[in-house]
Amino acid sequence: MTRTAALMSYEDVLGRFEPVLGLEVHVELSTATKMFCGCANRFGAEPNTLVCPTCLGLPGSLPVLNRAAVESVMRIGLALNCLIAPWCRFARKNYFYPDMPKNFQISQYDEPIAFDGSLVVALDDGSEFTVGIERVHMEEDTGKSLHRGSSTGRIHGSDHSLLDYNRAGVPLMEIVTKPVPGAGHRAPEVARCYVTALRDLLRALHVSDVRMDQGSLRCDANVSLTPRGASAFGTRTETKNVNSLRSVERAVRHEMQRQAEVLAGGGTVIQETRHFDEASWTTMAGRRKETSEDYRYFPEPDLVPIAPSQQWIEDLRTTLPELPWQRRARAQADWGLSDAELRDLVNAGALELIAATVDAGAPPSEARSWWVSYLTQQANTRDVELAELPVTPAQLARLIEMVTEGALTTTLARQVVDGVLAGEGEPDEVVAARGLAVVSDDSELQAAVDEALAAQPEVAEKIRGGKTAAAGAVVGAVMKATGGKADAKRVHELVLARCRP
Amino acid sequence: MTELTRWTAAALAQAIHTREVTAVAVTRAHLDRIAAVDGPVHAFLHVDAGGALAAAARVDAALDDDEAPASPLAGVPLALKDVFTTADMPTTCGSRTLRGWQPPYDATVVGRLREAGVVILGKTNMDEFAMGSSTENSGYGPTHNPWDLDRIPGGSGGGASASLAAFEAPLAIGTDTGGSIRQPSSVTGTVGVKPTYGGVSRYGLVAFSSSLDQGGPCARTVLDAALLHEIIGGHDPLDSTSIDAPVPPVAEAARQGSSGDLHGVRVGVVTQFSGEGYQPGVLRAFEAAVEQLTALGAEVVEVSCPSFDYALPAYYLIAPSECSSNLARFDGMRYGLREGDDGSRSAEEVMARTRDAGFGAEVKRRIMIGTYALSSGYYDAYYGQAQKVRTLIRRDFEAAFERVDVLVSPTTPTTAFRIGERVDDPLAMYLADLCTIPANLAGNAALSVPCGLSEEDGMPVGLQVMSPTQADHRGYRLAAAYEAARDAAAGESLINAVPQLEVATR
Amino acid sequence: MSTISRGEVARLAQLARLAVTESELDVFADQLDVILTSVARVGEVAADDIPPTSHAVPLTNVLRDDVVRPGLSQQQALAAAPSAEEGRFRVPRILAADDPQQRTDMGAEQS
Ligand SMILES: [Mg+2]
Numbered sequence A: 001m002t003r004t005a006a007l008m009s010y011e012d013v014l015g016r017f018e019p020v021l022g023l024e025v026h027v028e029l030s031t032a033t034k035m036f037c038g039c040a041n042r043f044g045a046e047p048n049t050l051v052c053p054t055c056l057g058l059p060g061s062l063p064v065l066n067r068a069a070v071e072s073v074m075r076i077g078l079a080l081n082c083l084i085a086p087w088c089r090f091a092r093k094n095y096f097y098p099d100m101p102k103n104f105q106i107s108q109y110d111e112p113i114a115f116d117g118s119l120v121v122a123l124d125d126g127s128e129f130t131v132g133i134e135r136v137h138m139e140e141d142t143g144k145s146l147h148r149g150s151s152t153g154r155i156h157g158s159d160h161s162l163l164d165y166n167r168a169g170v171p172l173m174e175i176v177t178k179p180v181p182g183a184g185h186r187a188p189e190v191a192r193c194y195v196t197a198l199r200d201l202l203r204a205l206h207v208s209d210v211r212m213d214q215g216s217l218r219c220d221a222n223v224s225l226t227p228r229g230a231s232a233f234g235t236r237t238e239t240k241n242v243n244s245l246r247s248v249e250r251a252v253r254h255e256m257q258r259q260a261e262v263l264a265g266g267g268t269v270i271q272e273t274r275h276f277d278e279a280s281w282t283t284m285a286g287r288r289k290e291t292s293e294d295y296r297y298f299p300e301p302d303l304v305p306i307a308p309s310q311q312w313i314e315d316l317r318t319t320l321p322e323l324p325w326q327r328r329a330r331a332q333a334d335w336g337l338s339d340a341e342l343r344d345l346v347n348a349g350a351l352e353l354i355a356a357t358v359d360a361g362a363p364p365s366e367a368r369s370w371w372v373s374y375l376t377q378q379a380n381t382r383d384v385e386l387a388e389l390p391v392t393p394a395q396l397a398r399l400i401e402m403v404t405e406g407a408l409t410t411t412l413a414r415q416v417v418d419g420v421l422a423g424e425g426e427p428d429e430v431v432a433a434r435g436l437a438v439v440s441d442d443s444e445l446q447a448a449v450d451e452a453l454a455a456q457p458e459v460a461e462k463i464r465g466g467k468t469a470a471a472g473a474v475v476g477a478v479m480k481a482t483g484g485k486a487d488a489k490r491v492h493e494l495v496l497a498r499c500r501p
Numbered sequence B: 001m002t003e004l005t006r007w008t009a010a011a012l013a014q015a016i017h018t019r020e021v022t023a024v025a026v027t028r029a030h031l032d033r034i035a036a037v038d039g040p041v042h043a044f045l046h047v048d049a050g051g052a053l054a055a056a057a058r059v060d061a062a063l064d065d066d067e068a069p070a071s072p073l074a075g076v077p078l079a080l081k082d083v084f085t086t087a088d089m090p091t092t093c094g095s096r097t098l099r100g101w102q103p104p105y106d107a108t109v110v111g112r113l114r115e116a117g118v119v120i121l122g123k124t125n126m127d128e129f130a131m132g133s134s135t136e137n138s139g140y141g142p143t144h145n146p147w148d149l150d151r152i153p154g155g156s157g158g159g160a161s162a163s164l165a166a167f168e169a170p171l172a173i174g175t176d177t178g179g180s181i182r183q184p185s186s187v188t189g190t191v192g193v194k195p196t197y198g199g200v201s202r203y204g205l206v207a208f209s210s211s212l213d214q215g216g217p218c219a220r221t222v223l224d225a226a227l228l229h230e231i232i233g234g235h236d237p238l239d240s241t242s243i244d245a246p247v248p249p250v251a252e253a254a255r256q257g258s259s260g261d262l263h264g265v266r267v268g269v270v271t272q273f274s275g276e277g278y279q280p281g282v283l284r285a286f287e288a289a290v291e292q293l294t295a296l297g298a299e300v301v302e303v304s305c306p307s308f309d310y311a312l313p314a315y316y317l318i319a320p321s322e323c324s325s326n327l328a329r330f331d332g333m334r335y336g337l338r339e340g341d342d343g344s345r346s347a348e349e350v351m352a353r354t355r356d357a358g359f360g361a362e363v364k365r366r367i368m369i370g371t372y373a374l375s376s377g378y379y380d381a382y383y384g385q386a387q388k389v390r391t392l393i394r395r396d397f398e399a400a401f402e403r404v405d406v407l408v409s410p411t412t413p414t415t416a417f418r419i420g421e422r423v424d425d426p427l428a429m430y431l432a433d434l435c436t437i438p439a440n441l442a443g444n445a446a447l448s449v450p451c452g453l454s455e456e457d458g459m460p461v462g463l464q465v466m467s468p469t470q471a472d473h474r475g476y477r478l479a480a481a482y483e484a485a486r487d488a489a490a491g492e493s494l495i496n497a498v499p500q501l502e503v504a505t506r
Numbered sequence C: 001m002s003t004i005s006r007g008e009v010a011r012l013a014q015l016a017r018l019a020v021t022e023s024e025l026d027v028f029a030d031q032l033d034v035i036l037t038s039v040a041r042v043g044e045v046a047a048d049d050i051p052p053t054s055h056a057v058p059l060t061n062v063l064r065d066d067v068v069r070p071g072l073s074q075q076q077a078l079a080a081a082p083s084a085e086e087g088r089f090r091v092p093r094i095l096a097a098d099d100p101q102q103r104t105d106m107g108a109e110q111s
């Protein structure tokens, strides 16, 4: 059993040190084909069926660069306010590993295609934090190994491995931040919100599935601590295997506390790669090498340089969709929201749902109110994302329309939504099937009013005597008798009219 | 009628296309010749008699159906250097690590040959992964020079050059990284062309040094080489470094040149390529060839290319560096030899044992040099500096081609040396490529055409003609003119001086 | 003067995955020494204002359309494999991330 290392309290850490973050995010691009060959870029196929001489690294094969991958990365670079290199090359990163068919990875080394940008990250309270982007570059993914002969299926203790190269050569993009100082106690939150913001951006650009759970977005978190008053950054560690947004936050927090404990005890932080353990929320050291690997980078001779013309860059810039922060600003202006209101709907993941509901004809305030309150409650109860609820913006817009027309009361409308969520069909079908329409027929209501007055003669007398406030009791009785389907306001009018002296 | 095996490819093609002779008869004649002489020559690693005869029969059938020939060389046999992938024959690159490896795909060059109706007889021997200048580095034993079986046929494409000189094939395909087409051609009295880099697809050419490798045609005449060049050349979307432009008009230039007139052609003699280390007979043959060019009307001047002195060291940094990376894939995990997998050893150990067992000494030596030259701390002084030399060499060429149309030199400083003579002295071996390397570093076109025999040993000498990038046709024109004058003066073709080879008996 | 030590040769052999015997180390050390001394001449032309040439022909922007092309079947892919199992290449045990640095950029691999 490993001893759990002591950790310094988070407050103490911040009292003595300033954390510095660095985040490296690898993203698999969702192109139709791989980076350097025409094999399909697809997840989940039978092993070694999406391969060709090039991605298997067969002797004699050559790479040819995928235009869509290059343009995706350039668009991402532009969206991140990066400069696009006027001329850049690929390099070979040489090292042996069985999941790499050529025993080198084609990557970019000292000439990334995009560099020197920034991403404005919205934190939980709605405030903004700007993260500098060092570089965005292109490379290729590796194959996948299955480890056999060990009880755990892990590499440790296995006696052989099985390799599938379907993923080999899938386009990867690596986004590296500049060192991020100044986040203070919010460093773990900044890390999580950065990855979230990046994910939302990539989603808006339609360049990747950005599924952390499937590995199409992978984050490595670098953390170092600078003692208060010192100027030079401390030694950093790199934590890998961080497979969810929450893990990013937890890994950074744990690493801050662990390093602080080491430093406070007079020790030194070792520059190393660590692995995040999802179960214990801690990071663990990998085995260290005595000598650092020498990748022997050199320019890839089989690929020619990329030299984007200004025209090409500008053409790509025009294809950029509205970016998430621009979208948020527009929504706030269009819908007249306060900062707090905007934050709430963004946090609820409701922005695009509300927008779609408004597009379907609903007034913004109604749309927002439904998604942020009743439907958010329903999503929480079911433990799903708001967008995963089985109700569409169009259905909600129809519902809101019925309420506005007076065909449904708010109470009834909630019952209709419940029916839609239960799979009972379109709102109109639910209304019909459950008999939820407001009773708007005066003769029907009149009969119910007369019946209620007859049942409470003393109340009727009071009203006739001028005590109109007593009408409430009669209205309540009518509402009860009609199962809530009556329009209470109309019932009130009818009661007063009947009892007019 | 002389034996079919002594005909030129152009003559064979014409006879086949006019139905004077069948492609099957031509192929059979060459297969018989291979059976008779390849024992002592050992030009071939693999002969595909069945496949060749079937391909020839298809050409005959199409011609019998009155179809137009698929190409000017349809029906003509060819020997293919075993460095191009073939889906129907093994591809070994002369290495034990690829013994019996059957690729699942054809190289682009191979596909073009097949479409053109060229009949592939088999795969020829070579220095392992094209590293060498003598074919002694083959994992399957050396090839012998048909002019003198005790001598080397050049390298790395010694199998290709020997197959031509032994009349086993009228055409061959080689690859030239530092001279591996031209130097073997020179020492076997045959014609070999390194096209402009990017002129012939590298897809399916097993890489030695990617930025230098170039496939090209080999033949016994300049016109034959040109006809083959036009079949294998041209843009290939599977090779990013392939030039997207028409093949230079090389066959037309060869025909134009054979008229023998070189008036208006400016020829530069590279002053760096003479003097110490050059065999006197080689220099005399070269000087005689230059006089011949003048006689044909060419204007000959001396041109100095000072950075060419640094071409050899630059090459022996760049090529090993790239090869150390290109050959990393031969690790016994996916194809080829796997050594030492006893169930207990790790992948890393098995890789190291496989590579130790599968590679010969020269390959290992170059991998080590390349690993060193690229490693951190040495990169700038070695690889980086070599890349700068490359720039200087390109500038020298550019400056020279401002003044002259082509540059000439001896192809290699000596004639064929004896087998075994240089195997223990890598630096001496490397000198064989002294004159050929600049064109690889700069990427421009160059060829070797026979220019007589050396007085000392009666072995062939080659004249190298270097042309600007994508002006391959200039070299063809000059070489064809020289070739015509040479043969006219001698009364017959130089290649006829190859001694009669012992006919193997069963 | 020897510019390259035995230890350095051993390290190079390790980087290049070449199993080298003790006696081969000496041979390599000698030969590499001779060759590297010879090629070091490239240093003589040193000039800061000379750009390096990585590609012989100055092409740029060679790109392919993002269109699927047929590749190999699983059977073709595995045909030359020294060992195969479950439609995959079977390889000897991979040492547990002895080399976390090496996998730095690769992410998703469990270790
Ligand atoms: Mg990377």
Ligand SMILES: [Zn+2]
Residues within 6 Å of the ligand: A034, A037, A038, A039, A050, A051, A052, A053, A054, A055, A056, A169, C071
């Ligand atoms: Zn592929």
